[in-house]
Amino acid sequence: MVEFLSFRDGETTQEPAVTVESFTGQTNATAVRIEAGEDARELLPYLDRLSLVEVNFPAYGDGRGYSAARILRESGYQGELRAVGDVLVDQINAMRRCGFDSFHPAKPLDDAAVDRALNRYADVYQKAIDGRQPVWAKRHPETING
Amino acid sequence: MYRYDSYDQSIVDARVEEFRDQVQRRLTGALTEDQFKPLRLMNGLYLQLHAYMLRVAIPYGTLSGKQMRKLGEIAAKYDKGYGHFTTRQNLQYNWIKLADAPDILAELATVEMHAIQTSGNCIRNISSDQYAGVSADEVADPRPWAELLRQWSSFHPEFTYLPRKFKICVIASDDDRAAMKLHDIGLKLVSKDGVIGAEVYAGGGMGRTPMVAPQIRDFVPEEEIISYLEACLRVYNRYGRRDNKYKARIKILVHEIGVEDYKRQVEEEFAHMRTLGLNPPTEELDRIRAFFANPAYDTGLDEEIDLADPAFALWVDRQVAAHKAPGYAIVNISLKPLTGIPGDASAEQIELVATLAEQYSLDELRVTHAQNLVLPHVKKTDLYAIWQKLEEAGLAEANLDLITDIIACPGLDYCALANARSIPLAQKIAQRFAAAERQAELGELKLKISGCINACGHHHAGHIGILGVDRKGVENFQLSLGGSGAEDTSLGQITGPGFSEDGVVDAIEKVTDLYLAQRESGERFLDTYRRLGMKPFKEAIYG
Amino acid sequence: MKILTGNDLVSGDVIWWAGDGWSRQVGDSADVSDHGDDLARTEEAALRVVGAYVIDATVTDEGVRPAHIKDRIRALGPTVRPDLNLKPNDADAGNWVI
DSSP states (O other): OBSOEEOSSSOOOOSOOEEHHHHHTOSSOOEEEEOTTSOGGGGGGGGGGOSEEEEEESSTTOTHHHHHHHHHHHTTOOSEEEEEESOOGGGHHHHHHTTOOEEEESSOBOHHHHHHHHHSOSOOSSOOSSOOOOHHHHHOHHHHHO | OOOOOHHHHHHHHHHHHHHHHHHHHHHTTSSOHHHHHHHHHTTTEEEOSSSEEEEEOOGGGEEOHHHHHHHHHHHHHHSSSEEEEOTTSOEEEEEEOGGGHHHHHHHHHTTTOOOTTSSSSSBOOOEEOTTTTTOTTOSSOHHHHHHHHHHHHTTOSSSSSOSSOBOEEEEOSSSOSSOGGGSSEEEEEEEETTEEEEEEEESOBOTTSOBOOOEEEEEEEGGGHHHHHHHHHHHHHHHSOOSOGGGOSHHHHHHHHOHHHHHHHHHHHHHHHTTTTOSOOHHHHHHHHHHTSOOOOOSSOOOOOOOOSHHHHHHHHHHEEEOSSTTEEEEEEOOOOTTSOTTEEEHHHHHHHHHHHHHHSTTOEEEOTTSOEEEEEEEGGGHHHHHHHHHHTTOOOOOTTSTTSOEEOOGGGTOTTOSSOSHHHHHHHHHHTOOHHHHHHHOSOOEEEESSTTOTTOGGGOSEEEEEEEETTEEEEEEEEOOBOSTTOBOOEEOSSOBOHHHHHHHHHHHHHHHHHHOOTTOOHHHHHHHHOHHHHHHHHHO | OEEEEEEOTTTOOEEEEOSSSEESOGGGOOOOTTOHHHHHHHHHHTTSOEEEEEEEEEEETTEEEESSHHHHHHHHOOTTOGGGSSOTTOTTGGGGGO
16 A cells, blocks of 8 residues: 655655645745645746645545646646545546646555556547647647647 | 547447456445445446446437447346436436446447446536437537547546536537537537537526526637637636535536626636647547548439328328438437336337338437437338338337427436436326327427436426425425427426326316417417416416 | 345345345345444445445335335335336236335
């Protein structure tokens, strides 16, 4: 079983994450935690100084964190993006696609199950954050690659 | 019809194996029911009143003969010999064993079918017009769009845990046969300066708070539809209510913040989304479109139909619609025999329709949201032969859009959520109005029954709608009038206090009698109701 | 009386706690008194039942009768398919649920 998973090269951030409210009110914190329902766009002015954004999933069915992750990545955030809380093995793949690169689930995950989940689907239908070519791009390589 | 390429097939095959793994984990106890439930629901497997129920996706209601035959085989092999066609153009099996579910999905995958996202808080099966591609009045074929959206919505990484389920419909005719404005998002294809695009409607739906979707954009060009829908969904995913499941559909968000504010937020998000390269190239829609090109219609066909047999003539008059190609017709097959169960078909009937599709309809058939079937490309000269075969199989009822063509959800006979039984009531109404002359006299009259507030039977959109409720442990039925799911979309109004099962049949007779007495030339029941208003109908019912 | 019902995990069949195991016949139901919730947990953990819950029922001349129509329909089968009911030879079986 694994309690923490990282797909980043090199070190992960150890600094404890502060709330969005206290983060935007101070200048030295570099790690922040977004709760479901908080607006990820509030962080956009500070992306340069952030090294860790934790996105909390209060329940596996609360999908707001997927949008938060994509918004940060779409705006150029390069730091660690960590999913925390009720993160289940059957969701890891979609989270990776939305830009999460580390995971700290409330309950540990089975390593083998994580591997299976991440390698299950050889192809995807949508362009997302993970750089995978959607099938429509593979179907029309000349158009996509110029 | 669309055919899978190796990418589509590998994705569906992978899903079968993923689900097999999940079921195995459940059967060995590695997953508790609480953990397994969301996983099985994402694949359309419910635990219903009597057994597990599996809902199979029929994308935009289109099937080949081979696919239909497979549905019949599965009904015979794994179920109790029948299936139920739903108001979402899908098929449900009522008696599935958990251990068999992965094998059923594997069999479906062999004919390019699946149960992906037929439940759960995700984007559901895309619905469309059962006459798509064959009616003369559409600006473009909506099916390529529906297929594009099917692929885009399958395993969408951001929109699989929405506040609530999400239903999208695509049509392309002024005549709305798919209740487009009663979907979370409705698209109507239009042509603007020679370019095809979509009018977009958002926030419609039935359930306990029915709403007709307002238009949020008058044109999205086809090459940007994906990024526009991503914007619509993102605003909903972020701001749709999650504190109360009864207020979680997009219609409540649009209603609470107002359509103008929702539009503004979508436009802001769209301005951002359209820069991200999310749209497939136009070549992809062209690729899909090629699958839906006109089939090779024969020419020089006889237009005349020999109507010497009066029963056949009646059926042609009721069940056959105009086709865009000369010499061809669209055949509607009623799944509403007077003593039957709306939408149910036996394995043998499914097999027969598969054969008819192969022999007479260029290997294609459709499922309608009114729980009937359609053979879309039939030579007029073949109509008599088809009718004879349907007659033999109990499928030749001539009641399309008449009072006995009742939409009914499975109700308390099958459904764990229901409060009252829908099917026995549908059967009682059909018996009361059984006489063909009487049905014809009443003309178009859409009667829809739901066994609970979730409104799977579309009662809000019925010219006459019935909602089953539980009154102190006894079934009770509320009557409503004036709904429509067509291009003149409207929501029915409740007449007043509810009735017993027999009482509601009597009440329907009173309102139809009033209609016959008061109608003006050419008026349907709905038109007379709209002209007169509720008052005289209420008086007729409650005296 | 209180009786315990649920669905067989593997087949999905409606089942009733009969005192020493599960039965397809509501008539075999045993009074679980106030042990129902504990039994449900144990039996669910043993993978013999899913979605188990306790209901009220009475004993009548015709046998055990669940208090709510929903459970009477579960006990009998769909009223519109007499051929699939527990009493396929009784044309009036559907009236029992009302």
